[in-house]
Amino acid sequence: MTSSRGNSFEDRAPFLVLGLGNTLLSDDGIGPALIDQLLHEDQRWKNSIEFLDGGTQGLALLGHLSGREGIIILDALAMGAPPGTTRILNLSEVFQMGARRAATSHEGNAGELLTVAKFLDELPDLVFVVGVEPQSTATGYGLSESVRNALPVAADRVRELLAELNCPSLFKASPELSAMDRYDGKGASEKPA
Numbered sequence: 001m002t003s004s005r006g007n008s009f010e011d012r013a014p015f016l017v018l019g020l021g022n023t024l025l026s027d028d029g030i031g032p033a034l035i036d037q038l039l040h041e042d043q044r045w046k047n048s049i050e051f052l053d054g055g056t057q058g059l060a061l062l063g064h065l066s067g068r069e070g071i072i073i074l075d076a077l078a079m080g081a082p083p084g085t086t087r088i089l090n091l092s093e094v095f096q097m098g099a100r101r102a103a104t105s106h107e108g109n110a111g112e113l114l115t116v117a118k119f120l121d122e123l124p125d126l127v128f129v130v131g132v133e134p135q136s137t138a139t140g141y142g143l144s145e146s147v148r149n150a151l152p153v154a155a156d157r158v159r160e161l162l163a164e165l166n167c168p169s170l171f172k173a174s175p176e177l178s179a180m181d182r183y184d185g186k187g188a189s190e191k192p193a
Contacts, residue, residue, distance in 0.1 A: 077131020
């Protein structure tokens with residue numbers, strides 16, 4: 001587990017970026033790969049954001065969600081798009097997909113984790129899932145080429161969300177659509193790699 005901050009509730013950063021996935025199942029490891037990339041960047045986020053590699057801990061991660069202003073979950077998201085397609089889903093879109101079982105060995109997917117957290121009244125108002133369409137979740141270490149090529153796009157989407165969540169005036173005063181508002185009319189915001 002990788003974290004940039006302590007785990008005590010009082011010391012908790014207001015925003016959590018949580019990477020989910022099994023690095024031994026090819027593209028299912030996109031969440032931890034994104035956490036690794038974002039965690040080792042500059043320190044502009046300092047104490048306002050915790051980056052956490054949740055791996056395959058599933059519902060054991062519930063305690064990390066409470067007491068936050070916002071949560072961004074990074075995960076492989078199989079929705080039938082071309083491999084490497086990056087999507088941003090808000091909480092209602094995640095719930096519309098249902099808390100169905102993932103096609104991976106996660107103990108629980110993002111939908112299940114968020115459903116239980118909502119039931120326990122532990123979710124903030126700002127919750128997003130940044131998902132990347134996997135090419136393969138078969139046993140194997142490392143990301144496929146299409147998903148590896150999507151890493152910069154997905155990381156950019158996370159940075160956009162973080163900038164907006166840390167500085168709400170960036171998108172409230174701007175006539176342009178924010179990353180949270182750039183939806184294709186079907187719900188999910190897409191950006192192919």
